[in-house]
Amino acid sequence: MMSTISFAQSKEEKAVASQVELLRKAMVDADKASLEKVANEKLSYGHSGGKIEDKTAFVSNIVSGKSDFVSIDLSDQTIAISGNTAIVRHTLTAETNDNGVAGHVKLYVLLVWSKEGSQWKLLARQAVKVPA
Template identity: 65%
Template sequence: MKRLLLFLVICSMMEVSYAQSKDEKAVTQAVENLRKAMVDADKAMLEKLTDARLSYGHSGGNLEDQATFVKQIVSGHSDFVTMDLTEQTVTIVGNTAIVRHKLAADTNDSGKPGTVHLRVMLVWAKEGGEWKLLGRQAVKEPVKN
């Protein structure tokens, strides 16, 4: 009886860790899809991946809603030529995910080439089985001496 109980406890723990792993993978894929959609200026994908209530904060203090965020990317006002994400962590709490990473990108905002180095926090919400970006805040990467 004790062995059966132990077996059931271990099995239930494995089920919980599998579910978390599945969500972490789904969120990681959503982040990658967002990165690609931003580089490709893919309006349909940007709208699909973001929540209508999106709050998108830039490192300079600008705040955008979903419509403005999508318009800025698609119009080329915010143009990511390349974007690399590193040191990414994903934390799942219920139907919410917090993602943190470093972002390094080559940009061509309104035709002006540049580079950015940011630390970013994304908040994703799971609705109807899909992860949608609900919030984003970036800060400039500290200058190393």
């Protein structure tokens, strides 16, 4: 489920929101082709525990099940665009099954998207745990 403020969205904000949804679905489905398509070659993917992955590690950890998202729900999403850069913030609530171990995460996520030609690509991501 993705919630956005649809009445205030520009064409570019809608394009970014649809890329965020594509990323969410690709992470749940462990869809290698979609993950590779949505990610910038210089992706810097920061986990809430401090681990940083490049594009290759991000894609392979999702596809291999090392990072396995059973479900991902996004809420409180905001999108701000400045030129060819978009900043997306949201709260991610997910059921996980990393390496076969069931878990639950709630994170604040910052995504930085870069427009390449007509396509928005994920350039950076940083997550922090929501304080209990």
